[in-house]
Amino acid sequence: MIKFCTFNHRLLMSVDIKMLAKNLNLSISTISRALRDSYEISDVTKTRVREMAEKLNYHPNPYASSLRKHKSMTIAVVIPEITNNFFALAINGIEYVAQEKNYHVLIYLTHENIKKEIGFANHLQNGRVDGIMISLSSETNNYDHLIELKSKGVPIVFFDRICESIESSYITTDDYESGFAATEHLISCGCKKIAYLDLSRYLSISNKRMLGYMSALEKHHISIDERLVMRFTNNNAENEELISKMLTGPNRPDGIFASVEKLAIASYNVCERLKIKIPEQLKIISFSNLEISSLLSPSLTTITQPAYEIGKQAALQLFRYLEKKNMMNVHEKIILKSTLIPRGSTRA
Amino acid sequence: MIKFCTFNHRLLMSVDIKMLAKNLNLSISTISRALRDSYEISDVTKTRVREMAEKLNYHPNPYASSLRKHKSMTIAVVIPEITNNFFALAINGIEYVAQEKNYHVLIYLTHENIKKEIGFANHLQNGRVDGIMISLSSETNNYDHLIELKSKGVPIVFFDRICESIESSYITTDDYESGFAATEHLISCGCKKIAYLDLSRYLSISNKRMLGYMSALEKHHISIDERLVMRFTNNNAENEELISKMLTGPNRPDGIFASVEKLAIASYNVCERLKIKIPEQLKIISFSNLEISSLLSPSLTTITQPAYEIGKQAALQLFRYLEKKNMMNVHEKIILKSTLIPRGSTRA
DNA sequence: CTGTTAGCGCGTTCAA
């Protein structure tokens, strides 16, 4: 009665639709339809089938179904890193929506490496997923891999680190305004020489934040010192070295605006090593989603993005693509607001 | 020359093995073998096939392959939450190994809910993944769903929040010792009344940490006050309420040992609200993987687990199961060491 | 070294 087959080098009993059919003296197609709750099947048969399925602990093979339906019930999330509360929160939002829709979530980490991003994009042309959500790597300055992916018909939603030159939906935050507010905050704390720290010269969010920074300086008649606009890599040790040089050099700033949490943390580490007091001697503001109280971080003022909501909105938009055939060319550009959370710096 | 088919409600050109065969005047199976670099195929043919595949931008359909081979090239990671540096780091390690092995990683979040965990476990019987790595939810006090999954032949590796009553590999840390060390650390800081805060009364790691806590108290002749051994839920507001009551009640402790980072943070938040000074009036130690400098958290002493390494080891063990048919009954119990990182509290 | 053939498990025509 029970069929055995070697599966992955081990014995596994496989209950399939055929076995249900045999046990119930019904045809395979009837079973299939009953399980899919088709209108063509009588209620009596349906319940008989369901009961037998339950009894034999039947689980439909997702790959057979995907092959037949050309639908994987799976989405991909491609992000630079996961050890970053922003992305962790975004995944939380994405996963929430995916669970609602009975979808599965594949995770791909580029580690800020464009080659990996290209590799994932190329690979995902094969139908493994029904759509992807992506936040670009800091190295990404060319979008051919994404254009090709899109041309294959794979729906793409960008979030946070978006690509504006591709016509697709995106969810992001008011980076220009936040950059402006962050800089103005430091100015209002008395800073005269404010450094801007960033990971990338390519990302749209980086450039918008920087523009905000520059506008704020201009507004307050502070001249822009190009030497204080700095780019870093994924290498923390190197980054700290650079920051250390900046903080001991002739252009030493009295305020730092870090566009990424990890650069703020690197700055903190350097300050501790150099015995620079924060915020007395140096004020720091940073984009960050660390969920810690001000007691834990008495001197960290942050710009906090609605990360969970961003993930959720991005997923919802992706499902809008997936659920309605005529939505493929209806793109949404959603811009959410970030929040400046003042802490120690203001009290200083 | 190019075949079209409706895919997911949209037009998609599908280049399959058959088309390559036609274009090259070869049989389908030859193509298949050439692409899989089979020894039976001549180098000339192989390169011809590869070039044509490249030219037509051929991507093998993973679901067809999985259906045929009974192998999904996919693993599942089931964890309680992702907004927690421990799990984020663990995923990082897992993903590193998976990328090496050309595997795909599905993420499932239980949100500390046993019903979700059961749902995932039952669902994953269907062959969607070749194996799973799991860290139990704090509610999990029954393992039937996992036993059934294992009986279906799905390899399982437990990490951190393991299940000792199921014969399978696991990776965890020296929780008893860490609990002991954490408590002794507080005692050496002068604490006489130490509270133990935990999420669960079921998890093995919780119990081991608590045993360590109790042993340390005993060793130093401090009697155990059951009212200071507290369990919390996933509801932060409720947790802070409970902590607040504890810190204002007659049994007010002078030290807190939080077995989970979020409980330490809740404690910090409460202290801030109640104007309790840390570490002067209350010392706190916590399991935590926050990657922040001591400047950022001047008063947080932590027990840090080698989270990345745990993820990596867990994945490696899973692949040991997957790669060798005779490894299914060879289980490894790996116990890594955690590190106590003293901060403000010691200086206090 | 290559081709022919037969499924993997399911969904969906078409026919009854």
Next chain:
DNA sequence: TTGAACGCGCTAACAG
């Protein structure tokens, strides 16, 4: 309302 038969795209057994 149900059944028979075909094929999704690929791999593997068996021939040659």
